[in-house]
Amino acid sequence: MKLETEIDNIKQLISHAQNIAIVGHHNPDGDCIGCCVAVSAWLESKGKAVSIYADGDIPEKFSYLPRVKEFNQHTEIEHFDLLIVLDLSDVERLGVWKDLPAKSDKIIVIDHHVKPAFKQADILIDLPQYASCGEIIFELFELLKVKLSFEMATALYTSIICDTGCFLFSNTTSNTHRVAEALMSKHKIDIEGINFKNFRAYDRRNIPVVTYVLKNMEFEFGGRLSISVLPYKVVKKWNLNYESRHGLFKYATDANGVIGSIFITELAKGEFNVSLRSLGNIDVAKIAQKLNGGGHRNASGATYKGSLKTLKQILIAEFAKVID
Ligand SMILES: [Mn+2]
Missing domain, CATH: 3.90.1640.10 (inorganic pyrophosphatase (n-terminal core))
Structure with a gap:
């Protein structure tokens, strides 16, 4: 209204x-x-x-x-x-x-x-x-x-x-x-x-986590989709809260050529927080809705319980429909 x-x-x-x-x-x-x-x-x-x-x-x-x-x-x-x-x-x-x-x-x-x-x-x-x-x-x-x-x-x-x-x-x-x-x-x-x-400000105690993210980023569709995963062992080891995870997204989204990105954080064993970002007309709110999440066209999120492998398969299949 x-x-x-x-x-x-x-x-x-x-x-x-x-x-x-x-x-x-x-x-x-x-x-x-x-x-x-x-x-x-x-x-x-x-x-x-x-x-x-x-x-x-x-x-x-x-x-x-x-x-x-x-x-x-x-x-x-x-x-x-x-x-x-x-x-x-x-x-x-x-x-x-x-x-x-x-x-x-x-x-x-x-x-x-x-x-x-x-x-x-x-x-x-x-x-x-x-x-x-x-x-x-x-x-x-x-x-x-x-x-x-x-x-x-x-x-x-x-x-x-x-x-x-x-x-x-x-x-x-x-x-x-x-x-x-x-x-x-x-x-x-x-x-x-x-x-x-x-x-601009970042916490230098976060450098090991940033390093982990950069080292473990994966790319699909010739570099147009980036996928980052923070497994539970990493979340636990560095005691990552929402604030310390927040700034990590830019590495996933801002690689040259990337038009869609997936950032998955395993908050508890088998429980995942999913953040999605995109450029232009790729509607990640619709992709998040498939997992009962929501948000905006270029920034959305969801939570998921199950296996990481299945979650990645679902997301990659959804991105395939809009990114190819
Ligand atoms: Mn808002």
Whole structure:
């Protein structure tokens, strides 16, 4: 549904709510965290009581956003007037916070994934043409004539750069740049510092893992598809969490000639996290859907239980249909 047509309904639900929960997806990323921080700062400025949730650790690099310390603190609250779900397409991705919809009188979902499935939503804004959920939130604030604080602008800029790979991915549009321009020109946000933390800084303790990934990458279809696997023994040996795995993807996706990539992490014996990336028209959201996952056309994910061999066969067969 469009933002403009729902704006009065959103206004009304918010004005009637005092005790509001905000939730993002599990393993929260920069887009999700930025949206939660910006929306929370706005609602608090309106005198609302706000609790923020996202299952999993908040990566250390986002500590420049002061509000990140407030995530997942209010575990005892039994009822909310309103739940605002951000950057989350599927109730499954609520993780440990899956009971929040049942605790809440009303639910607003704002998301940019392909076909969000959130049946309980009173208002569902799904705009997959937007590169980040933060870009939608910026336009929501524009429509509501919200005056952005430094913190809100920093949070929304974080959202935008994290989901566009700092304006490198094909989801980047002229509107993305318009929003970034507005955030940069009106607020003195620390562009260099934020970009460095998100796109340049790496943890040197991760060098052995990077080496492992580079040494073990496989290629199919004459180098057009790359496949990387982090087996459980590697995950365990280096105690890899979501944050330390996150930056490894670039080696799989950015080899010259690669237009599709598969990154498989065995999180427990026989349990796999699958990340898929692509360039151009190759729709990896559709491939992820075959494994009951989802995401965006050029970036998607799924989980899989079974044998690695079968998983690779399924994925290679799916890529064969679109890559050849
Ligand atoms: Mn997002």
